[in-house]
Amino acid sequence: MDFELAPEQKEIQALTRDFVRAEVEPHAATWDREHHFPRELFAKLAELGLMGVCVPEEYGGAGADFVSYVLVLEELSRGDAGVGVTVAVHTSAVTLPLLRFGTDEQRARFVPPLARGEHLGxxxxxxxxxxxxxxxxxxxxxxxxxxxxxxxxxxxxxxxxxxxxxxxxxxxxxxxxxxxxxxxxxxxxxxxxxxxxxxxxxxxx
Ligand SMILES: Cc1cc2nc3c(=O)[nH]c(=O)nc-3n(C[C@H](O)[C@H](O)[C@H](O)COP(=O)(O)OP(=O)(O)OC[C@H]3O[C@@H](n4cnc5c(N)ncnc54)[C@H](O)[C@@H]3O)c2cc1C
Missing domain, CATH: 2.40.110.10 (Butyryl-CoA Dehydrogenase, subunit A, domain 2)
Structure with a gap:
């Protein structure tokens, strides 16, 4: 079995790592100390497609696979575990269940704003x-x-x-x-x- 990451998975991992180094690591201690929820950060993650990494493009996501999404969570959590939990709950507990179990109408109405990061779940x-x-x-x-x-x-x-x-x-x-x-x-x-x-x-x- 080949456990090597695919080129596109490595690309998403590197993109997230660079983002975390620049936008999360310098602030993580302050956010934690001051109990600050970095709302503005999630808008930046959304611009990179990281609020709906494994959601199909037709629903506003980046259309990557589930492993890519897990790599994103690893990188975010390395910088700030709270940021990782926010994205994990938003995606795994809200966006993906709606995509899997929602009606066509619910999927069309609720998933794109979540996957584009306009709404948090x-x-x-x-x-x-x-x-x-x-x-x-x-x-x-x-x-x-x-x-x-x-x-x-x-x-x-x-x-x-x-x-x-x-x-x-x-x-x-x-x-x-x-x-x-x-x-x-x-x-x-x-x-x-x-x-x-x-x-x-x-x-x-
Ligand atoms: C940081 C954080 C974020 C969370 N986010 C969410 C969220 O977004 N949405 C949400 O709905 N919930 C959320 N939760 C709640 C979380 O799902 C619950 O804490 C969890 O389900 C456990 O419930 P409890 O804390 O009431 O513990 P309890 O159910 O009271 O359990 C206490 C202890 O008893 C043990 N225990 C329980 N039942 C049994 C049994 N039958 N036999 C043996 N041992 C048992 C448990 O393993 C545990 O060690 C969050 C919790 C935390 C800490």
Missing amino acids: AFALTEAEAGSDAGALRTKAKPDGDGWRITGAKQWITNGRHAGTFLLFARTDPETPGAKGVSAFVLDADHVRVTRDEEKLGLNS
Whole structure:
């Protein structure tokens, strides 16, 4: 088996490494110390196509393969692990699930702005009493007119304060316990209220 990276994978790796040396490494300690979320950095990553590396071009991505995306995460995380986590959650937990499981309409509406980095993605699953046991979540969604009314509280949602698109999980069938009674919703940020920032031991950017 050949484990050598392909030329285009090496190219993306080198592009990201150069970017991180110039734009991340000089600031990483300050961002961490000051708990600064470098919103402007993600616009620059988007210009390089790195907010949707492995998303097909027809959906606004760079059209590279998954290994290229992992190489990007490695390089970003080497400079600032918080930046790596932001891009990983944005891509792996929001953009790619929408691409894989969304309807045609959801894909067309939500994926291009995510892949182009115009919106950041957040994945809202965890609750105070539902971490490892995610199927125990209590946030409820009830049909309301043409849509749904969602009530509940999530916690530890990476990108929560900065995201434009949320993939949020809520119980739609109160009679069915566990994960089978839960559905995923795609929400614009103006339907979500962020109430606090978590104090963490690391990943502060
Ligand atoms: C930096 C950070 C970012 C995060 N970002 C997100 C995010 O973007 N979106 C989101 O939805 N969530 C996010 N989370 C939440 C994360 O998914 C949860 O922390 C995780 O699911 C674990 O849940 P918990 O912290 O409640 O721990 P618990 O579930 O309470 O687990 C505590 C400990 O008990 C162990 N344990 C649990 N159940 C069992 C069992 N049955 N048998 C044996 N051991 C068990 C666990 O392994 C762990 O060691 C984030 C968390 C962190 C720290």
